[in-house]
Amino acid sequence: MINNIFAWLTDGAHWQGYDGIPRRLLEHLAYSFTALLIAALIAIPLGLYIGHTGRGRFLVVNAVGAARAIPSLGLLFLAFFWLGPRLSGDIAFLAPAGLVLVVLAIPPILSGAYAGVEGVDPDARDAAKGMGMRGSQVLRHVEFPCALPLIMSGVRSGMLQVIATATIAAVLGLGGLGRFLIDGLATQDFSQTASGAILVAVLALVVDLALALVQRSVVSRGLTGRYRPVETFNPDAGATPSAPALQQNA
Amino acid sequence: MTWLRDHFGEVLSLTVQHIYLAGVPLILGLLIALPLGWLARRYRGLYPVLIIGTGLLYTIPSLALFIMLPVLLGTHVLDRTNVLIAMTIYTVALLVRTVADGLGAVPDAVNQSATAMGYKRGRRFVSVELPLAVPVISAGLRVAAVSNVSIVSVAALIGVQQLGSLFTDGFSRAFVEPILVGVVACVLLALLFDGVILGVTFLATPWLRAGKASG
C-alpha cells in the first residue's frame, strides 16, 4: 500500500500536464486564498466593529454558531442550483464552490476579530483615550494591533478548514487536489486518493507555517513579549545608550 | 414544503442514522482523548508530539479517510464502521488538545491541596482535575459535535445513508427541496447536540452555579 502510494507520488507523469500535481496544487491554493481573502475582507471589519462598539454581538455570535453547523456539501449543491443557471462559463462552477468556502472561513475569522478587540487590555484603551485619540483612532492604532494575535489565530484556523474543504470543489467538476480524491474514488485507484490526501495535509501544514511567519512579523513584539532589554537608560552613566533599549529576541 | 410533509418519516430515519454516525464517535473520541490528554499533561515532552500529530490527522480530508479506511482496515466497502472510525479519529484529533489544555487550566494550588488531603493520583484525576476541566472540555466537545454533524454528510458520496443522502439524491435529480431540508436538518441537529452538551455541562458543574446563588 505505502509502496503504491509512493510510486504514484514519484511517477513523473503525474507531475505534468493538465492533470498534474503542480497544476492541481496551484488551483487548490487559488481557490483557498481567494476564499480566505474575501472572508477576511468581510469578517475582520465586521468583527472589529462588533468588538469596538459592542453592538450586534448577540446576533452575530449566534449567527456564527449556526453558520459553523451548515454542511458544506449541502450548501455546495444549493449554491450550484441557485447560481449555476444564472452564470455562464467557468464562473458558474467556481462561484458556488467559492461561496461555500467563504461561508466556512468567516466564522473563525469573525470570532477571532471580535474576541481580539474585546480582549484588549483596558489600560491600553484608557491610555489611548488619555492621549486624546478619538474612537476610530483608538480602533486603528491600539485595538486593531492588540487584537492581531487572535485575528491571526482565526485566520490560520479558517485557512486550515478552507484548504481541507476545498477538496469538495472537485465534486462540481472543478480542479484542485480534491480531483485526486474524487477521480481516485470513481476508478478505485486508492494510490491516487491517498496521494491526494497526503498532498492536502502537506499543503495545509506549509501554508499554516507561512501564516505563522506572517503572524510573527505582523504582530507587535510588545504583545508577544519577544524582546529582551539590552540596555536600560541609566541617567547616572552620563552617556546615552548606544543600542536601542529594546532589541528583538534572535 | 409539501415534499417534507410527504417524506417526513424518511427524513426522520435519516436523522436517526446521522445522530448515530455523528454522536457515537463523540463519546468514543472523548473516552480516547481523556487518557491521551492526561498523558500530554503528565509528560511534558509528549505535549508537542501529540498536538502536532493530532493536528495532522485533522487536516486529512474527510472524503479521503472514508475512501481509504476499507482498504486500510479490510472492512467491507459499505460498512458504516468505516464512517464511525473516521469520525472518531477526527473527534480525538480535536479533543486531545482541549483535554490537555483543560487539565492544564486546573490551578496548581487545587492539585496540591488535593494531594495534601490524601488523594492518590488516580482519584485526584477523577474527583478533582477532571470535574474542574469540564468547562474547557465541554467547549471543545461542542466544536467537535458541530464539526462531526457537518463531516458525516460527506459520507453520502460513498453511499452511506444519512442526511447527506438527501444532498446527493436531490443533486442527481436537480431537485432542490430535499437538499434544503437536509441542510436545515443538519443545522438543527448540530444545535441539538450543542444544547445537549451544554445541558450536561450545566448539570455536571454545580459549583459554578452555587457561586452565583450565594452571591
Next chain:
Amino acid sequence: MKRTRIALAVTAAATLFGVAACGSGSGDPLATGGSASKASSGSIVVGSANFPESALLAEIYAGALSAKGVKVDKKLNIGSRETYIPALKDGSIDLIPEYTGVLDQYFNKNAKATTADAVYAELKAAVPATMTVLNKSAAEDKDAVVVTQQTAAKFGLKSIADLGPQAKNLTLGGPPEWKTRPTGVPGLKKVYNLDFKTFRPLDAGGPLSVQALKNGQVDAVNLFTTDPSIADNGFVILDDPKSLFAAQNVVPLITKSKVTPTISATLDAISAKLDTATLGQLVKEVVVDKKDAAVVAKEFLAKNGLG
C-alpha cells in the same frame, strides 16, 4: 447528590444515542422490509449506482421481490461501477441492475460483440464465477456523446467520427471514471482515433454534465440516451457507427448463491415487461416530475401486475 445529577444528565444523553443506535440497527432506514404475511423465501440486498435510473431500477427490483415475500434490504446510490462491484464481491450487496455492454467490457478486456444477443452471450461467459446475470431486458440505455445544436451545426457533426479533425480543439466532459474506462476516453481514442484537448470530469450524466454543456465549458459530453434533458435542451446525440457503445440492455447482476427460483422468476418477469420507451418515461417521472423512485417503481409494478 451531585453524583445522581451527573448520572441523570449522562443517562439523558445516553438515551438519545441509544434510541439512535437502536433505530439505526437495520443499517438502512429506507429498506422496505419483506411483507411479513408470506413465508420468507430468502433475503437479498439490492444496490444501485449513483444515478437516478439505476436507483429506479433497483426500486423496481426491490418492490417486486418484496411483493413475492423476499426480505429486501436496499443500499442505493453507492457510486460508480468500480465502487460497487467490490461491494458485490464482498457480500455487502447481492443484486444490482446493470447494462450488458458496459458490464461486458468491464469484465472482459477483449470484448468484441456489439449486437444485443452477442453482447449478452459474451457477458454471460465473462462474468466471474461467483456472479451471474439473469435474463436481459429489451430496454436499453446507452452512453452517448452529446453536443449542442450550435456545435453540431458549426462543425457539421452527425456521428462521433465527425469529431475527428476537430477533437484536438474541443473539450470532452464525462464522469470521472471515463478517464480510464474502455468506453470512455481510451475507447474514443482506440475506436474513433479521437484526441480531445482536455477531458473534464463531471458527473454520471447528471445536472453537472448538462450545465457544463449548456454553459459551453465542454463541447461534448457523456449523457445517457434515456435522459430527458437531451430533448429538453435540443441536444444532439452523435451516432455511434462503430458501436463503441455496444448494446446496453438492462440486466440484473446477482451473486450466484443468492439466486432462487422465486427471485429469478420475478426479475425475469420485470425484464420482460421493460422496454426502452417505458424506461425513458419512468426516468422522466423521477428526474423531471421529481417523483420518488420508490413511488414510480410501485406504479410500474402495479400496472404490470408484478407488485
